[in-house]
Amino acid sequence: MQSKKTYTLEEATRKLEHYCAYQERCHKEVRQKLKDMYMIPEAIDVIIVHLLEHNFLDETRFAKAFVNGKFRIKHWGRQRLTYELKKKDISKITINQAIKEIEETEYLKIFQNLSEKKTDTIKETNVYKKRKKFIDYFLYRGWESHLVYKKAQELIK
Known part of the structure; x- marks a missing residue:
């Protein structure tokens, strides 16, 4: 039978400081990590407040x-x-x-470059199927539909 590893408040705080210093984290990820460490809700709140006060969590x-x-x-x-x-x-x-934070010109430039590359990689001969593959690709990645449909009409003829 395997026993669960338990942590003192101090150990858990140090572990979470390292966890947050390694990479930016959100509150939800930190809270889940503490739950996975079997910390009680009161301890979770104390540790999160400590991380916020010491700028580990923002x-x-x-x-x-x-x-x-x-x-x-x-x-x-x-x-x-x-x-x-x-x-x-x-x-x-x-x-x-x-x-x-994303500049509009950079956003549109990246979209333009990506759309040209994607058009070249789609090996479909049927124009409508090719357009659908193009549109699906960009909509899945969260690009605005008006940009995607306009670019599909422009590039795929």
Whole structure:
């Protein structure tokens, strides 16, 4: 029989400080980590307050880092970014702040480059099927539908 590892408040605090220092985290991730460590609700609250006071945990900083990374590396659109942040229980105000960090010109430039590359990689001969594959690809990644449909009409003829 395997026993559960238990942590003192001090050990758990140190472990979570390291967890938050390694990578930006949101409150939901930290709370889940503490629950997985079998910490009681009172201890969870004490540790989260400690992390907030010592600047290990910052929801705005997390949202900005998340948006920046997912946009530049995975090329997600604004809608997907918003959806994923909502799943992490980030406030609407914080989400909007983070999304505004993306410059409009950079956003459209990346969309233009991605759409041209994607058009070249779709090996479909039927125009309608090719257009559908293009549209599905970009809608899944959270790009605005008016941009996607306009670009599909423009590039796929």
